[in-house]
Amino acid sequence: MDSPVVTMTRNGAIAVVTIDRPPVNALSADVRRGLLDAFGALASDPSVAGAVLACAGRTFVAGAEISEFGTAAFSEADPNDVHAAIENLNIPVVCALHGTTLGGGMELALACHYRVATPTAKLGLPEVTLGLLPGGGGTQRLPRLIGAADALDMMLSGAPVSAQTALEKDLIDVIVEGNLLEAAQRFVGELVATRAPLRLASELEVDRASVSPTLFAESRASLAKKARGAIAPARIVDCVVAAVTTPFAEGLKYERDLFVECMNSPQSAALRHAFFAEREAGKIPGIAKDLSLRSIGKVGIVGAGTMGGGIAMNFLNAGIPVVLLEVRPDALERGLGIIRKNYEATASKGRMTLEQVEQRMALCSGTLEYAELGGCDLVIEAVFENMDIKKAVMARLGEVCKPGAIIATNTSTLDVDVLAAASGRAADVVGMHFFSPANVMRLLEVVRGRDTAPEVLASVMALARTIRKVAVVSGVCFGFIGNRMLEPYLRECEFLLLEGATPTQIDRAIETFGMAMGPCRMIDMAGVDVAAKVVLERRKEGALPADPSYRVACQMLFELGRHGQKSGAGYYRYEGRTPVHDAEVDRIMEGLARQYGIARRSDISDEEIVERCLYPLINEGAMILEEGIAYRAGDIDIVWLNGYGFPALKGGPMHAANVIGLEQIVACLDRYADKRGNTFGYWSVAALLGDLATAEREFGGA
Template identity: 40%
Template sequence: MSGTVHLERDGDVAFLVIDNPPVNAGSRHIRKALLEAIEAVEADASIRAAVLIGAGRSFIAGSDIKEFDLPLDPPQLPAVIAAIETSAKPFVAALHGAALGGGYELALGCDARIAVPGTVVGLPETTLGIIPGAGGTQKLPRLVGTAKAIALICPGQRVAAEQALELGMIDALAEGDLREDSKALAVSLVGGKKRIIDLPVPQDSQEAIASAEKKALTSGRNRPHIAAAISHVKAAGQKDAAEGLAAERATFEKLRVGAEAKALRHIFFAEREAARGRPERSAKPLPFRIFGVVGAGTMGAGIATAVLQAGYPTVLVDSDEAALSRAKGRIDAALEKGVSSGKLSAAAMKAAQHNLTLGFDLSALADCDVIVEAIIEELGAKQKVFAELDRLAKPGAVLATNTSYLDIDRIAEATGRPESVIGLHFFSPAHIMKLLEVVGGRKSSEAAMATGLAVAKTLGKQPVEAGNGFGFIGNRIYAAYRASCEFMLEDGALPHEVDAALEAFGFAMGPFAVADMSGLDIAWRMRQQQAATRDPASRYVHIPDLLCQAGRYGRKTGAGYYRYDEKGRAERSVEVEDLIIAESRAKGIERKTLSREEIQSRALATIVNEAGLVLEDGIALRPGDIDVVLVNGYGFPRWTGGPLHWAGQQDPDRLMAACAAFAETAGLGKRRADLRALGILGPAGQPA
């Protein structure tokens, strides 16, 4: 049994103190204790008003998500809220920390809401594949209007208390002590009730509602729960309140037990487990205060921006004065965009700009606690930098490389302190992308790895610990996926057909559109470096090399797999399609039409097989880590739970056959993963 509610008296006002550390999650025990406390308030004639307040660091940061996989035991949250709304006495929600999901719905059931500045409120249920199920879709529109409610609920937006006050989501900000201010507010309401559900919905124009709906569906990838949320928000005020609440709850219950909601809960918990790294690690992170970044290119500027946004002094070093100047411009532009989007205050931007130091020599990094190298992806160049860092960096500094593919151990060998060397593989743009692979070499210390994970969390990133192997987790799997898609070009598909099939599955972009966007020359350089060690038994597709030799590097040159008009719009390229057909003919491959389903099956089997090999080789700690990497860094649809969760829901015999077919297509050197031994697939005839 966990969690309770303390009923405390302060004169004729009762304080219902919600106490379920660490974040006061709304569990069954909390609901039961709350209902009992509400009934006690109602029965006590000497109590004139009540305040709901959280113990510890939060009000209620949301419901206990672990309960969502089980039948919800009574009392359910709507019953608790109904007890507040039917009470003759006023209830005030005193908010601090976070009031999210069911926590904010509980607050919406009260007669008034007061919050400490900095409190965050919102209804993020859609991020878990469900909708608010305890009145959120019916009450929020009555406070902010239909269009704004759609804009807040569909992306699961969290709103700071100051903005929430402007929108009407709360009634007041606490000017002094929250407990005293909430008591005063409760006393002022004695003798009346101010139920939100009784309010009319403010009138919005049909154009505003339609615009909000279109934007929500587009950004929500037209998922069913987004459409359902919109439908219920639009129904608020259009039907009887009780009917609207009952319909909302029915949809919530249906979505809660659906496959997408289960997949999204899986990735939710997988992200939290991944952030902890190796379970048995006891080492604590080393302290860090000043960061250094080596290399003022696009990646270096992005990493520096991420660190500056987190509030840390940052030294950016490059021997090229022009590169430093360009980087400074990129950083300033990114910070200004942060302010215009509301993600950064003007004061925080000025502080970040003040915290940036530019240097032309590595000696400027002497006082840095964490130094991230972000230069060209060439082993010799990185080894030279690390040899210098070994000489110049202070004892105990963590030396990190941002390499995407190279061997961490060989980089560490250039130093006399390999225990201090780790990989911090950022994804571009580094100040926006959440994923950060924290890579351990053979001699990386536990303290250095713990520091890498702590740095990731400090920067607001999603860390995933990875072992030292070619491409680590993400790039290794993506390289196999891209190769499989290239095989399909030779076998009969065209770039737009492959892209369309995989976007239909749910990828944010198809592989060839991604290649054009990131630049074909980057992967080309990597293939050239690997040429001497490539297994001759493996199948190799020359099409991307031929495109690069023709100067077709992608969007930046106006031509890659596609050609691009003056507005950057992609169009099919007859030249590329002719080249592809000619390559098939030159290899004696009889081209055949590949259906959308076959393209998807081949690509997904490749991803799952390579993910299994990553696990077998010990590069990933657990299957969920791979799901986190592919979802957060490579556009794999989040609502599937990631490739390995998805695989566990498929027919195992068909998926194993597809993996075997891929391995055969890839050539004699390709291994097959034992997906059943890894626990990813169940026995023949049934999913895991």
């Protein structure tokens, strides 16, 4: 074999074809060419009685080479030609699976005559998470092997299954212990010795018992609710229908046509952008890859409230001991009790065992003494969002933490540099902004202070992966990346309310755009009191525009005791957790409009709501890039996708701006500046946004 990524060796009459393309053996064009060469050679060699297809390294093929999609390389060495070359051999081909067999790797395995796997192997077709469908025969072979219903479940969820589940579903033939390659060769030898028939998935019929009369209708109805507007899931259902109703060759052509449709869609482009942006977010410019990291084997958390307890659970889940500090015994007891209650609730749903609950709780200890934090490698303050309180805590941590310990603040808005200075050891301080509920939300904003040591920043970014967080680095400014961009979004929401829009109309328009939750429902859920206090604190600091009508809506609701869902009334009235339009809110907004001389009108369109809420948010993102608060436009997208419910199918606000067109956004901001006036600079176009629009370039472009 000439190909450096695919080699072929012999063990007597058994050939072993090995893919070796680190790190995950992605099914790139050079791998596909190598496989075609290898199986072409086997077809013309009568001395070979059987073959094993395996991968070197830590995993079998973990998917296609996504970066090739939409390029010339995509059309080189069609995967279906590789699969046909395997299926058409007159000798048994056994696929030896370990690690993660995903996407194109799974389709490659399905084309082999038999499959063996290690006990820890996982198999799946996750293409739907990238706005795609399996395009190498997966939608046609999988239903023929395991039935239509199970195939739909696997492809629509995108979640991998364990080797044991795969065995039970007849997706693999045997689980092998010990040396995988040796076991696979023995298996082939047995097939050859017994002259076992070649099993071709493409020649099977879909088991009719797996196709209930309502299967496809129910699948489509479910997708209409859970995957609203998503193209790929619906096309997967179409392909499985074809697998049931048409010959294999016809279904394969249909699958390829729909795959190309999905690949060329804006939805898949957005999801693939997010896929790569998430990986880029972990790369910190200017920090060497071989930088020595600080070891983090024990974590302290100051504050056992909802946030502190949620943060603690992240580390307990990763097997890292936690010391939880509170100032009062009852608060400490309550905090530890809530952690246990959360775990027990998870266990009651079958997602963990009671033994695992006890294992996690055994790692968690409580204390009333700061001195007990002295043995921790990382200490995170998670106390009330008040500068004076947090400065006092940071000063105390500076005294009691051991040399080399990392001190982190969970502030969501306050100046990390001021808090770092209060500790007396600013180089050890970093922001770790968790999102509530901290044990559920994937996002972690890691805030680099002016004096944060490079190894501290790098150590926390590495730790984020350990606790399964998506970490994005932010510089120091009010609200960092996410909450700073949230401010103009909420500002325009409130002005629209004063001008005559209702919470229901605003939320409906924003949710139709694709946001998980409209701004009024979001504030009600987070707490109107929380939102109002941020505004009031910023007013005290002199950090707000000189506009007396700025964010007066949430302040008035706060003063009236309408604190949101928790008080039964906020922007909505609540029946349980169900928001209901409240005419009293309309009267409150009318009164505020009169007080501040704001004209009410009835012609506010959904289009205007989306433009006024989202375009200033994008503009703020451009300023964040200008100032170097975020390293990349993709980092901003990852923050909003994982922390604020921005629609994944739009790829984040900066990617969405590229799709809309930066020139159009600039023109729209200018139009609102003319229409509404720009006394307070609300519609001033960020220099970066204006420059990119003029140059006809995009965020993140070269």
